[in-house]
Amino acid sequence: MASTAPRLSEENAEALEPEGCGSSPVGPLGLVAPPEAREEAPSWVERFRAFRARHAKAELALLFFASFAYDILTLPRIDNRFTLTKQGLFLAVLGWLLWLELRWREGAAPPRGLARVWRFREDALHFLLGGLLSPYTLFYFKSASGLTSFLFLASVFGVLVANELPRFRARGPVVRVGLYAFCLTSYFAYLLPVVRGYYSGMLFLWAAGLSAAVMGALAVVVHGRRSEGRHPWWHILVPGWGVQAVLLGLYALKAIPPVPLSLLASGIYHDVQVVKGPRGRDYRLLHEGGGWRPWARGDQDFRARPGDRVYFFASIFAPTSFKPQYPGDKGTRLLLRWEYDDPRKGWTEFHTYGGLYLGQGGRDGGFRTFAYLTAPRAGDWRVSLETEDGREVGRLSFTVTPDASTQEREFKVTAG
Numbered sequence: 245m246a247s248t249a250p251r252l253s254e255e256n257a258e259a260l261e262p263e264g265c266g267s268s269p270v271g272p273l274g275l276v277a278p279p280e281a282r283e284e285a286p287s288w289v290e291r292f293r294a295f296r297a298r299h300a301k302a303e304l305a306l307l308f309f310a311s312f313a314y315d316i317l318t319l320p321r322i323d324n325r326f327t328l329t330k331q332g333l334f335l336a337v338l339g340w341l342l343w344l345e346l347r348w349r350e351g352a353a354p355p356r357g358l359a360r361v362w363r364f365r366e367d368a369l370h371f372l373l374g375g376l377l378s379p380y381t382l383f384y385f386k387s388a389s390g391l392t393s394f395l396f397l398a399s400v401f402g403v404l405v406a407n408e409l410p411r412f413r414a415r416g417p418v419v420r421v422g423l424y425a426f427c428l429t430s431y432f433a434y435l436l437p438v439v440r441g442y443y444s445g446m447l448f449l450w451a452a453g454l455s456a457a458v459m460g461a462l463a464v465v466v467h468g469r470r471s472e473g474r475h476p477w478w479h480i481l482v483p484g485w486g487v488q489a490v491l492l493g494l495y496a497l498k499a500i501p502p503v504p505l506s507l508l509a510s511g512i513y514h515d516v517q518v519v520k521g522p523r524g525r526d527y528r529l530l531h532e533g534g535g536w537r538p539w540a541r542g543d544q545d546f547r548a549r550p551g552d553r554v555y556f557f558a559s560i561f562a563p564t565s566f567k568p569q570y571p572g573d574k575g576t577r578l579l580l581r582w583e584y585d586d587p588r589k590g591w592t593e594f595h596t597y598g599g600l601y602l603g604q605g606g607r608d609g610g611f612r613t614f615a616y617l618t619a620p621r622a623g624d625w626r627v628s629l630e631t632e633d634g635r636e637v638g639r640l641s642f643t644v645t646p647d648a649s650t651q652e653r654e655f656k657v658t659a660g
Contacts, residue, residue, distance in 0.1 A: 507638025
């Protein structure tokens with residue numbers, strides 16, 4: 245029996261092919277394949293997205309370090325009013341977002357006005373945390389001196405990096421509450437000296453106390469808005485107050501740098517001459533130079549002849565508000581400690597001078613001071629600037645070697 249299936253002639257099959265589609269794939273009976281069956285080359289947008297997906301970690305690292313480098317280049321003085329105001333607003337908004345997140349996690353509906361953007365809250369929280377942690381890391385870096393301070397700084401930098409990692413973000417609000425508590429204490433730790441006009445260890449205790457009070461208020465507000473659920477102690481006060489306990493412990497170990505003070509520059513010289521400049525007192529720093537270490541300032545390899553003095557010159561940053569607090573006060577006091585590496589006893593204190601005062605801060609070049617050592621013995625030395633509670637603002641090591649030459653020396657002069 246003959247088949248009754250319709251048969252198309254070659255002419256009819258060609259007629260069914262749309263004009264201008266000669267390269268289109270053909271299916272059974274010569275019909276053109278549907279558009280979804282065609283394999284099209286990916287667009288440049290799709291290729292770009294695929295490239296980003298393959299290099300997601302590298303992109304994250306690049307963006308992080310680019311943002312950090314931007315902060316290094318553009319961050320103004322620690323006492324800049326705009327910087328202080330901006331960080332205060334960041335902390336206020338961050339606290340508000342944490343309050344909303346803690347309520348929402350307990351089953352409450354997100355605010356009606358924020359329903360559309362609520363899914364971006366985590367990104368906003370970590371953006372604000374990054375905007376706070378980055379300048380705090382830089383401020384601590386400028387003030388850090390000594391191994392313990394740099395270990396603390398490395399920990400802060402590690403937290404700054406971890407804040408950008410997805411796994412870290414997935415830890416939830418407990419981690420964010422702890423970071424918020426750290427940011428609060430760091431902010432108050434340099435805001436209070438700027439406002440008060442002097443540095444004191446007691447001000448750091450006030451900073452930790454204020455931060456603990458804010459965390460307590462957050463816990464009360466969150467608890468007061470809920471009728472049932474877990475007590476806020478576990479996810480607000482434990483991380484919030486726990487961070488304060490850790491910071492106070494580190495402060496007792498002198499691991500936290502003395503922000504907002506920092507050493508801008510220091511050097512060892514053969515002489516320091518005080519001269520009258522266009523804006524008051526200036527300094528001429530005399531040194532031999534010519535050493536093999538281009539980063540060294542002055543004569544850290546000090547060649548001493550009989551009668552020579554070793555001069556230490558330093559520029560110390562202090563906020564513009566630093567000034568004597570009452571009649572007879574000379575300002576924030578610093579100690580200058582000379583130490584000698586004795587071949588038999590090791591590092592031994594040689595002399596401590598306690599008459600350095602930051603009477604008036606604010607100069608971009610820093611508060612300048614110098615001291616000298618008469619007839620230094622040969623060997624390794626170091627000189628350090630410290631606050632009254634023993635925190636290093638800066639330290640400089642140098643070596644004294646006898647110079648038996650009688651040839652006349654020609655010193656280079658550097659403005660101080």
